[in-house]
Amino acid sequence: MDKKYLLKTGLAKMLKGGVIMDVTNAAEAKIAQAAGAVAVMALEKVPADIRKEGKVARMADPKKIKEIKKAVSIPVMAKCRIGHFVEAQILEALEVDFIDESEVLTVADEEYHIDKWKFSVPFVCGAKNLAQALRRIEEGAAMIRTKGEAGTGNIVQAIKHIRTIQKEILALENMTEKELENLAQEYRIKDIELLKETQRLKRLPVVNFAAGGIATVADAALCMQLGMDGVFVGSGIFKSSNPLKRARAIVQAVTHYNDKKILAKISEGLGKEMDGIEIKKIPPEQRLSERGN
Amino acid sequence: MVGVLALQGNFAEHLEALKSAAKKLEKIKLEIKLVRTKQELKELDALVIPGGESTTIYRLIKENELEQEIKKIKNFLVTCAGLIVLAKKVEGLERWQKTLKLLDIEVKRNAYGTQLDSFYAKIEGEVLNNKEVAFIRAPKIIKIGPEVKVLARIKNTSEIAIVEQKTKNGIIIGATCHPELDSDELAFYFLKKISYL
Numbered sequence: 001m002d003k004k005y006l007l008k009t010g011l012a013k014m015l016k017g018g019v020i021m022d023v024t025n026a027a028e029a030k031i032a033q034a035a036g037a038v039a040v041m042a043l044e045k046v047p048a049d050i051r052k053e054g055k056v057a058r059m060a061d062p063k064k065i066k067e068i069k070k071a072v073s074i075p076v077m078a079k080c081r082i083g084h085f086v087e088a089q090i091l092e093a094l095e096v097d098f099i100d101e102s103e104v105l106t107v108a109d110e111e112y113h114i115d116k117w118k119f120s121v122p123f124v125c126g127a128k129n130l131a132q133a134l135r136r137i138e139e140g141a142a143m144i145r146t147k148g149e150a151g152t153g154n155i156v157q158a159i160k161h162i163r164t165i166q167k168e169i170l171a172l173e174n175m176t177e178k179e180l181e182n183l184a185q186e187y188r189i190k191d192i193e194l195l196k197e198t199q200r201l202k203r204l205p206v207v208n209f210a211a212g213g214i215a216t217v218a219d220a221a222l223c224m225q226l227g228m229d230g231v232f233v234g235s236g237i238f239k240s241s242n243p244l245k246r247a248r249a250i251v252q253a254v255t256h257y258n259d260k261k262i263l264a265k266i267s268e269g270l271g272k273e274m275d276g277i278e279i280k281k282i283p284p285e286q287r288l289s290e291r292g293n
Numbered sequence: 294m295v296g297v298l299a300l301q302g303n304f305a306e307h308l309e310a311l312k313s314a315a316k317k318l319e320k321i322k323l324e325i326k327l328v329r330t331k332q333e334l335k336e337l338d339a340l341v342i343p344g345g346e347s348t349t350i351y352r353l354i355k356e357n358e359l360e361q362e363i364k365k366i367k368n369f370l371v372t373c374a375g376l377i378v379l380a381k382k383v384e385g386l387e388r389w390q391k392t393l394k395l396l397d398i399e400v401k402r403n404a405y406g407t408q409l410d411s412f413y414a415k416i417e418g419e420v421l422n423n424k425e426v427a428f429i430r431a432p433k434i435i436k437i438g439p440e441v442k443v444l445a446r447i448k449n450t451s452e453i454a455i456v457e458q459k460t461k462n463g464i465i466i467g468a469t470c471h472p473e474l475d476s477d478e479l480a481f482y483f484l485k486k487i488s489y490l
Contacts, residue, residue, distance in 0.1 A: 003413045003425075010429045010474055011408055014344045014374070017301040034389060036352035038301060038345065073385060073403060074346050075430065097408035097430070120409055248356070255300050255329060255353055 008122030008142035011075070011097065012207035015039060015143075015230060019220070019251050020209065022046050022234040025064070026071035032237070035247030039075040039098065041232070042068040047104050047151030047212075047288070048235035048274065054286075057105040059087040065094050077124070082292045083109025085118075092121045098143075101125045101136075103291035104150045104234075113292070116140030126211070128161040128289055130168035131187035133204055138189050144204055146228065147289040148212020151235050153276035155213045155222065157289050162210060162226050172199040203227065212289060215240070215274050217253040217267045224257035239274035246270050295484070296328035296337040298363075300353040302345020302374060303473070307480070310473040311341065314481035321488045331362050339368035339463075339487050342375030344429070344471055347402065350378055351390050363393060367463030370483040376467040377402060377432055384435070396458055396465050397438025404433030416454045416470070418445030420482045426454070426470040434469060455479070463487070 018038030023029040029040045044060040045053075059080050069076045075097035080087035082101055087108075091099050101114055103126050113136065116123040122142035127133035133144045146165060148158025172195065175183065180199070184192045197205045210223035211232035220231050233250055240246045249266040256262040284290060295311060297304045304327060315323045328334055340363065342350070354360055371379050377386075381394045385402035405411070411429045416422075422445070434453040437443070444455040444466070455468045464486055472479040 006474070007408075007411045007413065007427060007429060010427050010471065011411065013303040013306060013474070014346070014429060016303060016305065016345075017299065018346065018349055033348055033387065034352075036301075036349045038349050073387060074348055075408065092409075095407045095409050122408065248352075251349065251352065252356060259329075 004120065005140075005142065009206055011122055012124070012143040015075070015209075016207055017254060018230045019247070019254050020077065020230070020232045021237055021247060022232075023068060023238070026067050028238055028243075029068045029071045031244050032247060033072045033074050035244055036251035037074060037247065038230070039077055040068060040072060041077045041079065041100065041234075042096070043079065046235040046238060048153075048239050049151075050104060051151040051288070059084070059091065059105070062090065062094055065091070065096065069094075069096070079105055080114075081105040081108035083107065083112050083114060085114045088114050088119060092119055096121060099123050100145070101141075103147065103288050107291050113139050124209070126289070126292060127165070129164050130198070131189070132293065133165060134187055134189050134194050134198070137204075137206055138191055138194060141206065143207045143209065145209050145211040145232060148210065148214070149279055149282070150212040150288050152213050152279065152282070153215040153236060153239070153274040154279055155215070155219045156279055157287075158210050158212045158214065158223065159226070161289070162223065162228065165204070166227070169198060169202060169204075175199065214250075215276065217249050217263055217270070220250045220253040221257040221263055224254055230254060235274055241271035246273070294337050295323060295325045295339045295341065296334065297325070297341045297343065298350075298375075299327035299329050300357075301349045302343040303471070304343045306473045307341050307343045307372075310477040310480040311484065313477040314484050317477075317481060318484055318488065321484075323484065323488075330357065331359055334359060334362040334366070337366050339370070339483075340366045342369065342371040342378055343473075344373035344375065347374040347377040348387055348390055350374055351392070354378070360393060364395065367460070368487045369395070369465040369467075370480070371396070371465070372468045372471055372473060373429065373431060376400060376469060379465065379467065381438070382436075395460070396456075396467055397441055398434050398456060398467070399436035401433045401435055403430055405431055415448040416445040417448045418443065418455065420444050420455060421472055421476070421478050423448070424472075424476065424478070426472050427474050428470045431469045
């Protein structure tokens, strides 16, 4: 296989069993790192604030990204808009370790995602079903983020999409070559090998984290018990009353996700979690997880 | 019994490489499992510490109070972040981060730069001779103690890729790279060594 791609998926593998935390300045980045984050996502605003403001959300100011890179020694990720390959070029020039082509920012291109093979920096992309995940991998994504509804503190959409992808992978089990070819067409993917590999592995062929709406120790462990390789936590940490304590607990939760006694212990006394939003109260056109296809 | 420390990182790839290597050592019966708690560390003859983030792994060792139990184990195979966790001296540690100081080497963290500076390179030596291995946000070994032997270097350079140190009653094998991503050769070398100790 292409060595350049193996280095990208290789870094994704090193992140497994870890928590990637959204941060908006050097001080938050240091807290995230001290809490045990495996990487930080450098942002202008956390999703909860982007949602509240309802304005066009773009790539962060390079100054901000540099400030955060300087503050920590763990990998630094940054988001660009879907399809905005120039924002991605700028992020690559800033030498971030990973780019998130993210629906949390406003979509730049309604037709095409970024051709990620053209970059040396690895990409992570969101997906709410198997077709989206495989299309993103075919475009060169080295890691998949199951889409939840970012900035809500509500796990329901993340769980829905984790289950959707699982069901669709299970359905591949007894498919014949011909059926897979038809499915590839339906999924709009060119390479049937990608479907065959998924069928054989019984999981996505790249590292798969959960994201969107994770606010508690139990939320993080739930995603892990459902087979995720790790979690992204956005607003859930720095919108809670005690970010350092909560961040530390979520890091533990992703390691000890199968140990209910440890989960009970680390869930205790973490202060108030972020305010949550009922998904039904968000009109479909304002749902971030519906962006990008 | 061989444990793979599954606090964070690519422990699944290590487990796979070890299982594949163990199959080739037919005569020796080995149990290999993932470990996360003090109790699970107690029964081990050997521990593998995977790649990942050394800051995260250190934090989890500390909060789960694993340090004393880890120090009682005789044999270790460590790669990348795992190498940093065991190193005696590390340049570029976070202020609050400590290491277990079992392996007598001096290491520089993130010595090559960011992910853009990650690379595949051929290494040469006693193990994985002439094989290409991945160096991902890799550390660099800048000094080794008198008891430490170099097992492999990056081809045509003086840069150390894999080392071995004999300890009172075991061995430590440490790599700055990730052989486990592409082969079971280092796992095989390690299991063979500890089986005949």
